[in-house]
Amino acid sequence: MVNLVEQGQKLTSILATNRTENIGMDVWDEFVVPRYFDKYDFFSTMPCKIEGGRGCGKTMLLRYLSYQSQFSNKRKNVKNDDLKNIGLYWRADTQFLRQLDKRGISEEFWAKTFTHYFSLKVTIEIFKAVDFIARTSKQFEHFSTILISELYIYDESLDGELSSVKDSLERLRKKFELAIANPLLLEKVTFFPFDFVKSVTTEIQGKISELKDTNFHVFIDEYENLLKYQQIIVNTSVKHSEPPVIFKIACKKNGMPYIETTGDEAIVLKHDYIVHDLNEYISKEYNVFASEVLFSRLAKAGGENNSICLSNVDSLHERRQDEYIKAILNKVRKMLPGKKQNDLASDIFIKPVLRTKLEDMLTQALEKKGEKQLTFSDFIREDAKEASIVCVALLNRKSTVPTELLHLLDSHIAGTKTPFNEWISTNFIGCYLNIIKRKRDENRLYCGFDTFISLSQGNLRHFLELCRTAFSVGFHFDGSEFVISEEFQSFSASQTSAILFDEIKSFKPYGAALHIFANRLGELFALHQSRDSQSEPEKNHFSIVGGSTSLTSEEKLLLGECEKWGVLSKVTATKTKTRQIIDDYDWILNPIYAPRFGISYRKKRKITFSNLDIKSLFSNENSDYEILFESHKLLSSGLNNLLKDKRNAIKESPVNRGDIQKDLFDV
Numbered sequence: 141m142v143n144l145v146e147q148g149q150k151l152t153s154i155l156a157t158n159r160t161e162n163i164g165m166d167v168w169d170e171f172v173v174p175r176y177f178d179k180y181d182f183f184s185t186m187p188c189k190i191e192g193g194r195g196c197g198k199t200m201l202l203r204y205l206s207y208q209s210q211f212s213n214k215r216k217n218v219k220n221d222d223l224k225n226i227g228l229y230w231r232a233d234t235q236f237l238r239q240l241d242k243r244g245i246s247e248e249f250w251a252k253t254f255t256h257y258f259s260l261k262v263t264i265e266i267f268k269a270v271d272f273i274a275r276t277s278k279q280f281e282h283f284s285t286i287l288i289s290e291l292y293i294y295d296e297s298l299d300g301e302l303s304s305v306k307d308s309l310e311r312l313r314k315k316f317e318l319a320i321a322n323p324l325l326l327e328k329v330t331f332f333p334f335d336f337v338k339s340v341t342t343e344i345q346g347k348i349s350e351l352k353d354t355n356f357h358v359f360i361d362e363y364e365n366l367l368k369y370q371q372i373i374v375n376t377s378v379k380h381s382e383p384p385v386i387f388k389i390a391c392k393k394n395g396m397p398y399i400e401t402t403g404d405e406a407i408v409l410k411h412d413y414i415v416h417d418l419n420e421y422i423s424k425e426y427n428v429f430a431s432e433v434l435f436s437r438l439a440k441a442g443g444e445n446n447s448i449c450l451s452n453v454d455s456l457h458e459r460r461q462d463e464y465i466k467a468i469l470n471k472v473r474k475m476l477p478g479k480k481q482n483d484l485a486s487d488i489f490i491k492p493v494l495r496t497k498l499e500d501m502l503t504q505a506l507e508k509k510g511e512k513q514l515t516f517s518d519f520i521r522e523d524a525k526e527a528s529i530v531c532v533a534l535l536n537r538k539s540t541v542p543t544e545l546l547h548l549l550d551s552h553i554a555g556t557k558t559p560f561n562e563w564i565s566t567n568f569i570g571c572y573l574n575i576i577k578r579k580r581d582e583n584r585l586y587c588g589f590d591t592f593i594s595l596s597q598g599n600l601r602h603f604l605e606l607c608r609t610a611f612s613v614g615f616h617f618d619g620s621e622f623v624i625s626e627e628f629q630s631f632s633a634s635q636t637s638a639i640l641f642d643e644i645k646s647f648k649p650y651g652a653a654l655h656i657f658a659n660r661l662g663e664l665f666a667l668h669q670s671r672d673s674q675s676e677p678e679k680n681h682f683s684i685v686g687g688s689t690s691l692t693s694e695e696k697l698l699l700g701e702c703e704k705w706g707v708l709s710k711v712t713a714t715k716t717k718t719r720q721i722i723d724d725y726d727w728i729l730n731p732i733y734a735p736r737f738g739i740s741y742r743k744k745r746k747i748t749f750s751n752l753d754i755k756s757l758f759s760n761e762n763s764d765y766e767i768l769f770e771s772h773k774l775l776s777s778g779l780n781n782l783l784k785d786k787r788n789a790i791k792e793s794p795v796n797r798g799d800i801q802k803d804l805f806d807v
Contacts, residue, residue, distance in 0.1 A: 192418030195601030267306035364395030478588015485525035505535035533674035570677030586633035637735035678744035687724035
């Protein structure tokens, strides 16, 4: 048993390494081939944009496609036809590249410096790839005697053996970086044109016959971090890509704001490049893929032996078999057990503090009705726990007559068809959260593998963080297998949600504004979900009257940043209540933040905001948001007519906004 405990502790440490940057360039034995991988050709000669939110696996995919993993020593077999495509990975050094701007120097000059640096980085990677493949896979006969003789016109040091020229290129790069730190030295730098890359590939392919038909695919990661003029230069390289060098970019959603090139033409989707949306690809079998990633980490702790090599594309056929999928999901659900709705209802009945809360809420609802004959005990039924809990909301509705509701409850228990089945489906979660909101440590809504999948919403980093925190809190064993209790999982969800919510502040350059916005949005959702009647339960997304066209450029920018960083996701709008409201999209708060606010993570109901509401949510002025909050508080209290009067007063007399706000607070 001591050995199993050590395995669990080791797994906690392994799960903490959930960023590709912490693994290195060779990710061959760490990579789980995504289940979509063989359906798309990432080595097509067509340039592409690979987009997706944080944690969707962009960087891991790009490094798997790069030569360090393609020709890794850890691979058992490297096929001869692997030389048809060689991947080169480049992630922009944001801190360095932002120095190539201003400082009293024209953008035109900086464009020359960036082109020079970009050309150097790409050619260095080509030389490194050839050298790496020669050493690891023992290819390229007489490699050590190959002479480079056509590049000296760019610099006299670029003449001689291939390895020597590679070292010279590295020295030129270091000298350039030194000159950037000391701009006066730039006068001595000879800037290479972009055709330098073509000259390099032409000579290498002429000297190494095995590479004569090779295409080099340059994957540019974190493209969105480049300055505008730098993105335009990269756009130009993408537009004019052709074998043997094809440029491909990877970025977050909304990470490609400019379509200009250095010429007169723009870069055009489908004509110049295609898009691979990793969020869309991964969503189709995310639960299975997340299970595989978790078990691959578990194997490294010595707790799991998988006969299938998950880093090999050839294993995908076996991984798609129904028997395999069923087995792996059953196993992970046993490791991370969850609670069904009837289990949550049983918790309310069994735990004294929660049952007392249920009784109090039923009593208060009956008192509001002026009911003298019936008591809370009439509506608490051991043989209909879910229905009993839903009665809390039903009794708080004006149209409900307690005696009639009691009759329906009796009929429901007797097996007669009643509206209770629909009421339970629609209102139970909202009622459960209302009962448990002051005892959040007893909340079990956020536990279970399937819930972790819903909370992480395609973000593997978030999923692994939920698992890591759960393992670090504690675990036990069923035989030789790990099991995390519902209690520890719930604690993990709460902790992880709070930590990731605070992380929003670090999302540069608008992190502070995004954090304020998300916090206010969560507060409003929590306010609506606390409504006693639960007439519109589980509000956790919103739409905008008039759609995005009604917003200012600043508000569009900030919403775009929310989507880019995964604070919000955007889907086509549904269930618009009136034809007068044009809401082109629904905006969904990331479910990972649901435990932070004690709200539902399920997409059920939405709030419709005006453009002024959106402005208030982003505003630096608390008073603007306070008016919005109080107006929604009135809505939740049912004081609709008073609310309409106040809204009209604000429109007619904005100068009296402060007095009107005071009136709202007085209410």
